[in-house]
Amino acid sequence: MSTIITSAPALAPASKEPGQGGGVDYLNHETSIASWLLTLDHKRIGILYLVAMSAMFVLGGFYAGLIRAELITPKGDLMSSDFYNKSFTAHGVIMVFFVLIPLVPASLGNFMLPLMIGAKDVAFPRLNLISWYVYMIGAGFTLVALIGGGVDTGWTFYTPLSTTYLNSNVLLTATGLFILGFSSILTGLNFIVTIHRMRCPGMDWFRMPLFVWALYATSVIQLLGTPVIAITLALVGVERLLGVGIFDPRLGGDPILYQHLFWFYSHPAVYIMILPPLGVTNELISTFSRKPIFGYSMMAGASLAIAIFSFIVWAHHMFTSGLSPYAAMFFSLLTFSVAIPSGIKVFTWLATLFRGSISFDSPMLYAYGFIGLFTIGGMTGLFLSTLGTDIHFHDTYFVVAHFHYVMVGGAIVGFMGGLHFIWPKMFGRMYPEFLARMSAILIFVGFNLTFFPQFLVGYLGMPRRYHEYPNEFQVLNVFSTAGATVLGVGYLLPLLYLPWSVFFGEKAGRNPWGATTLDWTHTESPPTPHNFEETPVVTGEPYKYDTLFNKESALAGH
Amino acid sequence: MWDFPIWPESASTVAPSVEALYLFIVALNIGMTALVFGLLVLFSVLYYRRADDQVPPQYHGSMLLEIGWTAIPTVICLIVFAWGVKVYAELVVPPADSMDVYIVGRQWMWKAQYPGGQREINALHAVLGKPVKLTITSEDVLHSFSIPAFRVKSDAVPGRYTTLWFQPTQAGVYHIFCTEYCGTEHSRMIGKITVMEEGDYQKWLSEKAELGDALQGRKLFAKLQCVTCHAGESQARAPSLEEIHMKRIPLSFDKGSPVAPGATVLADENYLRESIRYPSAKIAAGYQYPSIMPAYDESLVSEDEMFQLIAYIKSLKKGQTPTRNEHTTTPTALGAPAGRP
Amino acid sequence: MSLHPPAKAWTYWANFLALCVLTVVTWLTARMDLGALSTPVALGIAVIKAALVVLFFMHVWESTPLTKLVIGMSLFMLTVLLTFLFTDYATRNYDVLPSDHAAAVSGKH
Amino acid sequence: MQVTEKKHAQEAHDDHGHGHELAHHFVSVEQQHDAGNLGMWMFLTTEVLFFGGLFAAYTIYRYKFEKVFEQASNILDPMLGAINTIVLIFSSVTMAFAVRSAQQGKSKAIVAWLGATIVFGALFLGIKYGEWKHDAHLHVFPTSDFNWTWAREKHAEGEHGHGHDSHGPELKGFVFNSPVVPANYIESDSRNPEAKQAKLFFFLYFSMTSLHALHMIIGFGVMAVIMVYAWYGYYTPHYYVPVESVGLYWHFVDLVWIFLFPLLYLLGAHLGAGH
Incomplete structure (x- = not known):
């Protein structure tokens, strides 16, 4: 067969395909509530995740607002320290486990993966729906614990504080997260099998879009890492219930072992959060500069390398914990290994943009923001992987700023870019472009205003999770809170215009x-x-x- | 009051080392960020889309470039790593002539003990120019002892000792923070360290003078009936503890002992502590397993008292072990020594 | 026609027999005091038994390279978890160390 | 992307009109089978690391408290462990034959072999229950009831042929009716740091064996469902992924036990044999 293009892509955003509007699509072929809640369609399940996670994001953001409001003044005058501790725990647990980890794979990944590899669905559609229900059940348990009673361990659940000394709802939260883990595992399993077995004819490994590679690497981490945190949380639960000192030194156990097991998952989990946005960014950079990704195979390899390396660096979270100095050096050296593939990705995007045909649609603005913030987030990681400086920075606001640059500046901004990119495919409608660009700019500015001062206040030595702090940190904290307000507005805009566009947006056309x-x-x-x-x-x-923009296809579109 | 510092005070010998490394990485950060942002802006200006059907040249990669941007960062990373290890070595290895101070963290305060027996809560005093080694532990949960002005930090871990040292280079008062989240009043677990001249320090010490730690430890040594077996010359029941600190002890590895043949252990504070809490853990060569010594758990020897005992053991010179008097009785393996008042 | 032709029945019985023999062997060797060797011997036999189960009962002997890769990956991760944990525990200065290590850590100048 | 299209899906449907055998989103029965098979292996990968967390904890504590772990292991009966190993291996054989029957399309044989697997699995759990009951008598359940001093004494008595008649008064209401431990044992245990270490061993022992048992019970449930389907001839040589998957699962359960047996039972076996 010849390699002709059977359907020319539309050039202009507003161009309409024949048959649009009257056709049957996945949104309108069934419309009952049951058809959504019992759907086996990966596209609908992706949207179910999107809705659930948006709600979680708003809730987590609410707690972030409370924290920032409290930190305007050095004294703990807005809320009690107990409530403050419960707030940052709720913020951390919700954002990490219920938003960031499933964010891109479960929503955008679910929607895009089969479409990108030419499959009719994921390999196990029923399992896919079950994953969503498992997510919801886990969320139910955790929210009852977090909102009903409150948990004040921090999202890290460090022992022996979490097992012996706190009388809050640790057990219920751990149960929720244990259940949630299976959602993550099942999604990862489904994706790996889908990528291996469901590619359409001719879709070789090196013809897959890079987002698919990123999802693949992410799924490997989900499969191999999540079971360890599940059993660790189960051990925490048992320790609370039976009083066995598996992590309690008074009873013979070792609290450092908990940290090892916890970070064995939780460090790779960072890459569960960041790899898919890295993948989405490839699509954005390529599409909006009309160039193939420079060094495709290196980019795909970098995703896999990050996935594997992420498992051998975990103890860099423990340099001050009484870790053996030899182990500290070992893990510090290994930590740098993750920096290399991350750097490769940034350079690759720059090389892709070189001599491109760059358009500044809102997804591209998000992609620019992503590259910038990810660069800062990644580079400041150097301070924390280097032994000499990490001792000073460990557990200060510097760490908070660093991981927010990666997790929010990276993961969330990358997700927003991907969402704006995929939105016309999802709903067949365009959103108001001006508002979308405004939102991208507000998020970038607000984000930097919020978190850059935290680098400085962290270098001054302000510890994280502080309800009260010395006066000299106040100015920077006020800046931070002011920035958070701008950031909040930036997030609020898409929450308004995206749902609006589903019903009233301009028809998008196929491409x-x-x-x-x-x-x-x-x-x-x-x-x-x-x-x-x-x-x-x-x-x-x-x-x-x-070939897509040769004269014939351009003519055929009009 | 709104003062607005962005640079913490630099008041210890290691602080400049940490700062130099910090500035180096800051420079790397600025360089890399400037490169990325600069190229983003430059490319945006040069290559924005001028026509809807514009198709740019399709490059697919360049081996040379790809090897370059893998190799150069690798080299830079290795340099940063090596420098980091060098500074880390400064941070973890205290000078031999350091003054010992013991720190016990608990919800939510720091307790400090000086060799002379002085105690403080949420405060610490140090002499300008004299190295101090802190031996840190916790009575309950994890804490972390941090002095930002000195660029030092170490977690307080229940059940074991961690160490931290500093040599102040500038007189003044600096923050002590707990940086490991430890429960409700975490943010109130803060203190001040005062660095003063030698003379002022001695004056302060004498005002706070109590019985020395080692002296307190000597009392405990008699009260807990340690002296019954650790009797100096006679080593039939237990090894002599004279000048044992920082000696390398060959361990018993005959039937039943949990250590590998030929193993030795350095008699540092952690080993002394472990041997008091769990006597059978690592038994010195020549003594039988399990140990006949009772285990002194937290209910018998608090973490504070543990420091006093260890201070005493460290101070024991040849021939200084007290002789047992007629009132001391032998502790039995099952029962505890008589309860403390 | 089947997707995969079934294996010969006798291979399963032979495998069963081998596993039983190894179980008895490991039990007998465990009763002897082999000192430091006892754990490696017991685990070595366990690894052989596990390999027999994986290769023949789980048909990995004749499976695709992908299945072998999946198994290799999970074992690799398990090894990483166990051995990298040991980089900490085996070199902590309060644990039993070869003599030259501790002197470096303890700060003797 | 350069693409051509062809009417692939329709053809696939026409080739295999076997009703349930091919779900709509697969192109061929081979693709469907391979997907199911890979999915199961992926699941087992997560199981390896799920148990891996416990194995890691076991390894570290065994390294730290080697001596006490050996003594604690000596409380367990390696003979029962060995018998159970063989019982479980036998159930693995019957499971292998169940899968083989599925490949041959013999529906009733699947039911028979799965039935045999459940019977031997149940036998394993029966023996395990007997062991736990004995453990409860020795007070080695890692709860507040745990008493290391008592366990060692009673175990030594048992080995020297004194039998279990010399127990104290029976405690009613507890699931295994364990004898009550005298107060002086409790006092001496609380002063013995080795009791804490032994408790850690038994905690790991019970969590690993009960997690293993839980996996077996889940396996029973899945097998029961598959037996019903098999009885009605649901599985064919083209479609037997569920049988094969439960087979892989069951062999995995066997694998876990193959490692638990030496780690838990044989560690201190030479101590007992020396008497």
Whole structure:
């Protein structure tokens, strides 16, 4: 067969395909509530996750607001220290476990993965729906504990504080997170099998979009890491219940062992959060500069390398914990190994942009923000992987700033870029572009204003999780809170205009961005229930813009 | 009052080392960030989309560039790592002539004990230019002892000792923070360290003078009936403790002992502590397993008293072990020694 | 026609027999005092038994390279977890160390 | 992306009109089978690391408290462990034959072999229950009831042929009716740091064996469902992924035990044999 393009992509955002509007798509072929709650369609499950996680994000953001409000003044005048501790625990638990970890894989990944590899669905659609219900049940348990009673261990649940000394609802929270872990495992399992077994004919490993590679690497971490945190939390629960001192030195146990087991998962978990946004950014950079990703195989390899390396660096969270100095040096050296593939990614994007045809649609603005914030977040990681400086920075606001740059500046901003990119495919409608760009800029500015001062206050030595603090830290904290307000407005905008656009937005057309992957070229917006009318057969690389914009196809579009 | 510092005071010998490394990484950060942001802006200006159907040249990669941006960061990382280890070595290895101070963390206060027996809560005093070694532990949960102005920090871990040292280079009063979240009043677990001249320090010490730690420990040594077996010359029941500190002890590895053949242990504070809490853990060569010595757990010897006992053992010179008097009775393996008042 | 032709019945019985023999062997060797060797011997036999189960009962002998990769990956991660944990526990200065280590850590100048 | 299209899905449906055998989103029965098989292996990978957390804790504490762990291990009966190993291996064989029957399309044979697997699995759990009951008599359940001094004494008595008649008064209401430990034992145990270490061993012993048992019980449930389906001829040589998956699962349960047996039972076996 010849390699002709059977459906020319639309060039202009507003161009309409014949058949749009009257067709059957996955949104309108069934509309009852039951058809959503019992759906086996990966696209609908992705949206179910999106809704659930948006609610969680708002809740987590609410707690963040409380924390920032308290920290305007050095004295603990707004709330009691107990409530403050419960607030930052709730903020951490919700944001880490219920937002960041499933954020991109479960929503965007679920929606895009089968579309991108030319499959009708994920390998195990029923399991996919079960994952969502497991997520909801886990969330139910945890929210009852967090809001009903409150937990004040911090999201890290360090022993023996969590096992022996606190009378809050640790057990219920741990149960919720234990259950939640299975959601993550099942999603990862589903994705790996889907990528291995469900690719359409001709979709070789090195013809997959890079987002798929990122999801693959993420799923490996989810599969291999999550079970360890599950059993660790189970041990914490048993220790509370039976009074066995598995982590309590008074009873013969070792609190440092808990940290080892906890970070064996929780450090790789950071890469569960950041790898998928890194993958999404590839799609954005390529599409909006109309260039193939520079050094595709190196980029794919870097994702896998990050996934593997992430498992051998965990003890850098423990340099001051009484870790053996030899182990500290060992883990410090290994920690630098993660920096290399991360750097490769940033350089690769820059090289991709070189001599590109760059358009500044809102997803691209988010991608720019992502690259900038991820660079700062990644580079400040050097201070923390280096032994000599980490001792000073450990457990200060410097760490808080660093991981927010990676987790919020990276993961959330990358997610926002991906969401704005995929939105027309999801709902077939465009959002108001001006508001979207405003939001991207507000988030970037607000974010930096919030978290850059925290680097400085961290270098001054302000410890994290402080309800009260010495006066000299106040100015920087006020800046931070002011920035958080701007950031909040930035987040609020999409919460308003995105739902609005589902009903009132302009029709998007099949391929408003001129992207080249299967999800854009071979499905309608929104896609039909089974994605592809006919199974596509791939014959070339994923990013190739010169054939898409030759004269004939440009003419055919008009 | 709104003062607005962005640079913490630099008041110890290690602080400049940490700062130099910090500044080096800051420079790397600025360089890399400037490079990335600069290129982003530059490319945006040069290559923005001028026409809807514009198609740029399609590059697929360059081996040379890719090797370059893998190799150069690797080299930079190795330099930073090596420098980091060098500074870390300064941070973890105290000078031999350091003054010992013992720190016990508990919810939510820091308790300090000086060799002379002086005690303080949430406060510490040090002499300008004299190295101090802190031996830190916790009575309950994890804490972390941090003095930002000195760039030092160490967790307080229940059940074992960690150490930290500093040599102040500037007189003044500096913050002590607890940086490991430890429960409700975590943010109130703070204190002040006062660095003073030698003369002022001696004056302060004498005002606070109590019985010395070692002297207190000597009393405990008799009260807990340690002296019954650790009797100096006669080593039939237990090894002599004279000048044992920082000696390398060959361990018993005959039948039943939990250590590997040929193993030795350094008799540092952690070993002394372990041998009091769990006598059978590592038995000196020549003594049988399990130990006939009762285990002195937290209900018999508090963490404070443990420091006093260890201070005493460290101070024991040849021939100084007191002789047992007629009132001391032998502790039995099952029962505890008589309860403390 | 089946997706995979079934294995010969006798291979399962032979495997069973081998596993039983190894179980008896490991039990007998454990009753002897082999000193430091006892744990490696017991674990070595366990590894052989596990390999027999994996290769023949779980059909990995004739499975795809992918399955072998998956197994290798999980074992690799387990090894990382166990051995990297030991970098800490085996070198902590209050534990029993070879003599030259501790002197370096304890700060003797 | 350069793409051509062809009517692939339709063809696939026409080739295999076996009703339930091919779900709509798969192209072929081979693809469906391989997906199911890979999925199960992935699941087992997570199981390896799930148990791996416990194995890590076991390894560290065994390294730290080697002596006491040996003594504690000596309380367990390696003979029962060995018998149980063989029982479980036998249930693995019957499971292997169940999968083989599925490959051959013999529905009734699947039911028979799975039935045999459940019977031997139940036998294993029965023996395990007997061991736990004995452990309860020795007071080695890692609760506040734990008493190391008592356990060592009673165990030594048992080995020297004094039998278990010399127990104190029976405690009613507790699931195993263990004897009450005299106060002086409790006092001496609380002063003995080794009791804490032994308690850690038994905590790990009970959590590992009960987690293992839990996996077996879950396996029983899955097998029961599969037996019902098999009885009605649901599985064919084209579609037997569920049988194969439960087979892999059961062999994995066997594997865990193969490691638990030496780690828990054989560690101190030479101590007992020396008497």
